Amino acid sequence: MLQIxxxxxxxxxxxxxxxxxxxxxxxxxxxxxxxxxxxLLNVSYDPTRELWKELNKAYTPQFEKEFGQPLTIExxxxxxASQARLIIEGLKADxxxxxxxxxxxxxxxxxxxxxxxxxxxxxxxxxxxxTVVFVVRKGNPKEIKDWKDLTKPDVKVVTPSPKTSxxxxxxxxxxxxxxxxxxxSEEQAVELLTKMYKNVPILDSGARGATxxxxxxxxxxxxLAMESEAYLEIAESxxxxxxxxxPQSILHEPQVAVVDAVVDEKGTxxxxxxxxxxxxxxxxxxxxxxxxxxxxxxxxIAKIAGKFPEIKLxxxxxxxxxxxxxxxxxxxxxxxxxxxxxxx
Amino acid sequence: xxxxxxxPGFRLSLSYAIAYLSVLVLIPLAACLTKASSLTTSQxxxxxxxxxxxxxxxxxxxxxxxxxVIDTVLGLLLAWVFVRYDFPFKRLLDSLIDLPFALPTAVAxxxxxxxxxxxGWLGQFLVPAGIKLAYSQAAIVxxxxxxxxxxxxxxxxxxxxxxxADIEEAAACLGANRWQTFxxxxxxxxYPALTTGFALTFARAIGEYGSVVFVSANIPFETQIAPHxxxxxxxxxxxxxxxxxxxxxxxxxxxxxxxxxxxxxRSEAANSSAN
Numbered sequence: 001m002l003q004i005x006x007x008x009x010x011x012x013x014x015x016x017x018x019x020x021x022x023x024x025x026x027x028x029x030x031x032x033x034x035x036x037x038x039x040l041l042n043v044s045y046d047p048t049r050e051l052w053k054e055l056n057k058a059y060t061p062q063f064e065k066e067f068g069q070p071l072t073i074e075x076x077x078x079x080x081a082s083q084a085r086l087i088i089e090g091l092k093a094d095x096x097x098x099x100x101x102x103x104x105x106x107x108x109x110x111x112x113x114x115x116x117x118x119x120x121x122x123x124x125x126x127x128x129x130x131t132v133v134f135v136v137r138k139g140n141p142k143e144i145k146d147w148k149d150l151t152k153p154d155v156k157v158v159t160p161s162p163k164t165s166x167x168x169x170x171x172x173x174x175x176x177x178x179x180x181x182x183x184x185s186e187e188q189a190v191e192l193l194t195k196m197y198k199n200v201p202i203l204d205s206g207a208r209g210a211t212x213x214x215x216x217x218x219x220x221x222x223x224l225a226m227e228s229e230a231y232l233e234i235a236e237s238x239x240x241x242x243x244x245x246x247p248q249s250i251l252h253e254p255q256v257a258v259v260d261a262v263v264d265e266k267g268t269x270x271x272x273x274x275x276x277x278x279x280x281x282x283x284x285x286x287x288x289x290x291x292x293x294x295x296x297x298x299x300x301i302a303k304i305a306g307k308f309p310e311i312k313l314x315x316x317x318x319x320x321x322x323x324x325x326x327x328x329x330x331x332x333x334x335x336x337x338x339x340x341x342x343x344x
Numbered sequence: 345x346x347x348x349x350x351x352p353g354f355r356l357s358l359s360y361a362i363a364y365l366s367v368l369v370l371i372p373l374a375a376c377l378t379k380a381s382s383l384t385t386s387q388x389x390x391x392x393x394x395x396x397x398x399x400x401x402x403x404x405x406x407x408x409x410x411x412x413v414i415d416t417v418l419g420l421l422l423a424w425v426f427v428r429y430d431f432p433f434k435r436l437l438d439s440l441i442d443l444p445f446a447l448p449t450a451v452a453x454x455x456x457x458x459x460x461x462x463x464g465w466l467g468q469f470l471v472p473a474g475i476k477l478a479y480s481q482a483a484i485v486x487x488x489x490x491x492x493x494x495x496x497x498x499x500x501x502x503x504x505x506x507x508x509a510d511i512e513e514a515a516a517c518l519g520a521n522r523w524q525t526f527x528x529x530x531x532x533x534x535y536p537a538l539t540t541g542f543a544l545t546f547a548r549a550i551g552e553y554g555s556v557v558f559v560s561a562n563i564p565f566e567t568q569i570a571p572h573x574x575x576x577x578x579x580x581x582x583x584x585x586x587x588x589x590x591x592x593x594x595x596x597x598x599x600x601x602x603x604x605x606x607x608x609x610r611s612e613a614a615n616s617s618a619n
Binding site: 079081082084085088106161163164200201202203204205216217218219327331332333334338341342 | 390391394395396457458461462463464479557561562563564565572575576577578579580581
């Protein structure tokens with residue numbers, strides 16, 4: 001066993017403290033704002049990889065023409081909440097393009113975003129929206145058309161855990177809304193959700209995991225997927241899967257934000273703001289539509305009319321005051337979702 | 345105590361050892377404790393002792409213990425075969441044992457789940473027959489067995505090598521039957537190595553996350569493991585509560601290791617007094 005005498009204890013303490021000081025001393029790296037190259041880091045959620053790749057490629061030459069500086073944009077992808085956590089823990093993201101309001105607002109709570117960040121860009125900081133749709137096996141053998149069909153005893157539903165996935169949360173809220181927004185009571189909504197989650201054989205942690213479970217491992221009859229992810233899934237499956245649009249679903253609002261604390265430290269505010277404003281241009285909006293996200297510019301919406309079936313999309317505020325309230329009511333420990341699994 | 349060594353530098357080497365240990369192990373552990381201690385007692389209890397958390401501990405510790413036992417038996421058998429017999433490709437097989445050390449555990453989980461899920465090579469025959477080896481508790485045990493196997497083999501093997509085969513012959517000459525030779529002669533000397541192997545496997549399994557997420561269905565009260573609870577709390581930005589669960593796991597596995605260490609020492613003492 002280790003025997004620590006006074007002197008060696010003192011020595012190791014000195015080493016540890018010195019190491020600690022060393023780490024702290026190199027924080028003053030506020031980049032000089034000259035005409036040098038600009039680096040932006042866009043921290044986003046999981047399935048937007050391909051979308052941002054194309055948007056970045058389209059934007060880089062425009063920026064270089066306008067600002068006269070070379071631009072590189074790096075992307076980081078992962079679960080929305082874990083990406084938010086990375087930024088909070090010090091990842092220098094110039095822009096955060098996360099999936100769920102709660103995750104972006106967590107940045108504000110940690111002093112990285114200014115109050116009222118939602119309104120600093122047009123259209124509540126929403127360059128695009130999306131929704132949750134059904135992906136079913138070819139020919140839809142279980143005849144799944146509406147949310148209530150997910151409660152049939154012989155239907156297996158694949159959806160990620162609402163505890164860890166934005167897609168999971170949106171699926172739950174969409175199912176809830178299908179009851180309470182059509183004259184149903186909250187009790188009936190609880191009943192639908194309880195039965196629906198009884199039909200979920202695997203609660204994957206993230207959206208991509210659920211896609212793998214459904215598309216590659218062949219588990220389940222229906223996958224509650226984000227619309228953009230659903231089209232990717234269909235394309236990959238070469239005819240084995242198809243999309244079913246329920247009569248109504250939830251409006252997914254993945255807001256974008258400039259991370260104030262980071263851009264002020266790095267001196268990249270102008271570039272970051274210009275980058276996000278680009279998303280609202282017709283060019284960017286068309287790229288967005290191409291990747292099966294729903295553009296928000298009326299002219300582009302008119303131009304692509306018919307691409308997305310007209311279904312009723314309700315914002316989360318139709319069923320609960322805001323995301324914080326949704327967290328408390330549905331997803332927090334001991335809240336509604338946990339009660340589906342509670343042993344009586 | 346350290347003054348009469350041939351090689352100098354006790355203080356320096358100990359200091360470096362402790363400094364590195366601090367940076368790598370002690371400081372992160374302390375940070376974990378500090379974070380968890382920002383909770384009040386009732387918050388701490390609520391975080392770590394909910395019905396869901398208790399069942400997750402049960403799944404984690406239960407499957408780790410089962411995997412540990414299976415590994416101990418299997419590992420002993422494998423070590424025995426490698427030490428006592430010669431056969432073609434022995435060296436190759438012997439090095440294969442270490443594969444779980446080198447393979448990213450996520451790969452193991454991924455391979456296992458794609459083999460045994462209903463579309464997989466084996467799953468396509470097993471699932472229709474009602475044998476569900478993926479996304480069940482059995483699946484969790486199975487990957488933990490895979491992850492832990494080399495620990496037992498590699499702790500038992502050298503001890504077994506040091507036991508001369510002559511001892512077995514002597515026992516036989518003195519009239520012991522095969523079972524007696526095994527239980528009275530071999531097992532007592534292997535006991536410390538076996539407990540160490542079990543302890544290592546068990547401790548490793550408690551913290552295992554990468555492989556298990558791929559094969560566990562993550563259903564609360566059925567196949568949700570405790571490390572997943574930590575991830576779940578982190579995703580909800582509840583750092584302190586996540587650390588609290590981590591502290592419980594740490595204390596539990598530490599206590600377990602101490603108990604097993606004590607057992608091991610006792611059996612070593614018993615052995616040396618018997619000899």
